[in-house]
Amino acid sequence: MLHRLPSLLPRRPPPRLPSPRPERQRSPMSDITHAVQDEVAPAKPYSYDLVPYESQPFSQSEPDQVAAMARLFGLSPVPPEKARVLELGCSAGGNIIPLAARYPGMQVTGIELSRVEVDQGLEVIKGLGLTNITIRQADILDVLKEENQYDYIIAHGVFSWVPEVVQEAILQICGRQLSGDGVAYISYNVYPGWKMREVIREMMLFHAGNLTDPKVKLQQGRAILDYARKINNGDSAFGKLLAQEAELVMKANDYYLFHDHMEENNRPCYFKDFAARSSKYGVVYLGEASLVDMAPQRFGGDIAQTLAMLSNGNILATEQYMDMFTNRMFRQTLLVKEALMPRINRAVSDKSVRHLHFTSELSRGTALDGALGVFNDRQGRVLTVREPVMLAVADALIQHAPFTTSVEDVLALLRSRGVAAERSDEALIEAIGAQFITLLLQGMVKTRYSRKTAVPVSDKPVAFGPARFAAAKGQRVVPNTFHGISALNDVQSALLAKMDGTNTVSEVEASLLARFTQGEFNASRDGSVITDPPVVADVVKNVTANALADFSRGGLLAA
Missing domain, CATH: 3.40.50.150 (Vaccinia Virus protein VP39)
Known part of the structure; x- marks a missing residue:
């Protein structure tokens, strides 16, 4: 017996269009030919006008x-x-x-x-x-x-x-x-990766591709995929594919799904x-x-x-x-x-990395017997270190994170530790470069062209312009100077929006305190709301100081 999902609508047939006129003659171009298209129907609205793509740094x-x-x-x-x-x-x-x-x-x-x-x-x-x-x-x-x-x-x-x-x-x-x-x-x-994904895309387009309302089109694309997933055996190859894609699609933002899976063109x-x-x-x-x-x-x-x-x-x-x-x-x-x-020289060596800079998301892990150090990254990978040069590389990366470190930084750390004092700077630089290459090949560090350091908090802090503009518009995901994005809470957003270089830290703090006093924000401790004015003022002072430190570390301040 076929069970119909309540949200699954019958497929709409494509609209019938007038027959096109005979194609006009056109002269070829040297490198590329512009296709001449006769008008056979009113122009469709541009899909990116209907569903704008969320514009962020990549x-x-x-x-x-x-x-x-x-x-x-x-x-x-x-x-x-x-x-x-x-x-x-x-x-x-x-x-x-x-x-x-x-x-x-x-x-x-x-x-x-x-x-x-x-x-x-x-x-x-x-x-x-x-x-x-x-x-x-x-x-x-x-x-x-x-x-x-x-x-x-x-x-x-x-x-x-x-x-x-x-x-x-x-x-x-x-x-x-x-x-x-x-x-x-x-x-x-x-x-070949998209060969399997095309099956999913074509199923969604066949069912919903002729719908004109983007919201309905998206809803029906998701519905047909979910229905196909439910009626297929999860142990089969196709069932596993459907399950994986369904999980991806259900979590995807509307703008991503609409343009990545349901656009007319995906080649x-x-x-x-x-x-x-x-x-x-x-x-x-x-x-x-x-x-x-x-x-x-x-x-x-x-x-x-x-x-x-x-x-x-x-x-x-x-x-x-x-x-x-x-x-x-x-x-x-x-x-x-x-x-x-x-x-072009793809034979990467220690000389290739001497003038580059590196970042990582390493953190210290649980020590092991016989290891100088154990480090983890956000993908769950483990770096077990058994020699002092790699230990200095990992320590320098963590010390400077989320900003950059370099071969020279690691050399200075080794010298300060008195490690390998008998080896020349050149010999150590070669060893340091080799360790950075090892981490690059494993994807445990990223390389940068320019050095990047933290912007300290000044008396009149200046937020990174695009981040401040976004926060002032009520956005809670803002661009940072790492060419990434940062998520803010309401209080952080309010603070960032005030940091235009004209307000002192005390003035920024006072503006936030006023919003707490007016009831826009609430201060709490151990689950209980705080109303005593001196205590609220102390909370706001600490919140402001912590937020400024986070903004400096998170690439949200400008010099």
């Missing part, structure tokens, strides 16, 4: 991280603080407005087709008074006509979700408008085809945004040696084999001009 696309990877492989990228940056499909500018705020010498351009999202971004830019960033409504195809040069080109969450003609345009823009030492970052869905490809297409326009594969995504060593055993044998040393073949062996779904690829190929 750390992997940040020029500082991209530059670090380029430098790691022997290139000389333009320093981010004076770079020219283009983002294609920039949404409301959440990925580039923080860059413009951090780097006054950077020139930033964003291109976005959605008028709604462009207007949202322009409101933030105006509110922050930024003059080094422009966001404009334009089609990516129109950018082909321009002759600007950029040191970093970003296309995050765009390539797989546009027609093939626009994909070709993105690659051609990289070929034409990337500067000599420039680096492009492009993220995209890949096979995964094999990595080998992406590399071949990009080379047509004079840009070639440099690597991925993170070294760990290129490192077969992390799988253990003899996998690295087997891949080297199978690919005969060809990096493109190695990467394609890795996708097939790991069922990879998503890539974050870096491209450079073909002329840079002779300078």
Whole structure:
């Protein structure tokens, strides 16, 4: 007996359209052909106007991280603080407005087709008074006509979700408008991982793809997937796939699910085809945004040696084999001009990391007999240290976290401990570099181009502009100077919004106390509400001091 879910609606057939007129003749272009489409129906509203994408920083696309990877492989990228940056499909500018705020010498351009999202971004830019960033409504195809040069080109969450003609345009823009030492970052869905996910997407589109109301479309997409999951055996391969996807979909935000699974365009490809297409326009594969995504060593055993044998040393073949062996779904690829190929050196050594900076999320774990130290990361991995150089590396990373540490920092720590006093600085630098590479290949550290240190709390603290603007708008998730996001509670948001450099710490504290006094916030201790004014004032004083310390450590203060 077939049980119908109450929320599951019958599939709506597609609308019938008038027959198209005969196709007009059109002349070919040298590199790319613009498709001429006759009007057969009124233009549909742009999906990103109907459901705007939540615009946030993406750390992997940040020029500082991209530059670090380029430098790691022997290139000389333009320093981010004076770079020219283009983002294609920039949404409301959440990925580039923080860059413009951090780097006054950077020139930033964003291109976005959605008028709604462009207007949202322009409101933030105006509110922050930024003059080094422009966001404009334009089609990516129109950018082909321009002759600007950029040191970093970003296309995050765009390539797989546009027609093939626009994909070709993105690659051609990289070929034409990337500067000599420039680096492009492009993220995209890949096979074979997306082969299985396509089954889920096609089921959702078949059932709900002809619905016009985004909310109903999303609800029905989720409903049909949940129904299919319930009627399939969870022990079968398909049942397990459905269970995994259902868990992902049920947790996904509406904007993500709508644009990632239910857009008209979602065109995964094999990595080998992406590399071949990009080379047509004079840009070639440099690597991925993170070294760990290129490192077969992390799988253990003899996998690295087997891949080297199978690919005969060809990096493109190695990467394609890795996708097939790991069922990879998503890539974050870096491209450079073909002329840079002779300078690329992927044989990473201690010399490759000497001038880079590193961050990690390591914490100290439970000690083991015979080990100098045990450390854990947020993925649950364990680093057991049995020699003093790696111990100093791990200790320096924790000491400086969440900010950066360097080879020089670790060398200074070793010297202060009197460790290996008989070894020269050069010998220790080589050993330190080798340990950083080990951690990079395991994904336990991230590399940065520039040094980053904490901004101390001043008498008139200044919050990071985009974070302060977002907090003042009532947002509780705000961008930080790590090119990530921070979650705030109501009290933290109220404090951050007041930190514009004109108020002293005492004045910020007084404004918060007034809101407690007016009943907007309540102070409590051991579950009981505190009403005694001197005690409330003391609580507010401590809350303010703790929040300022958190803001300094969390990258929410500006110099």
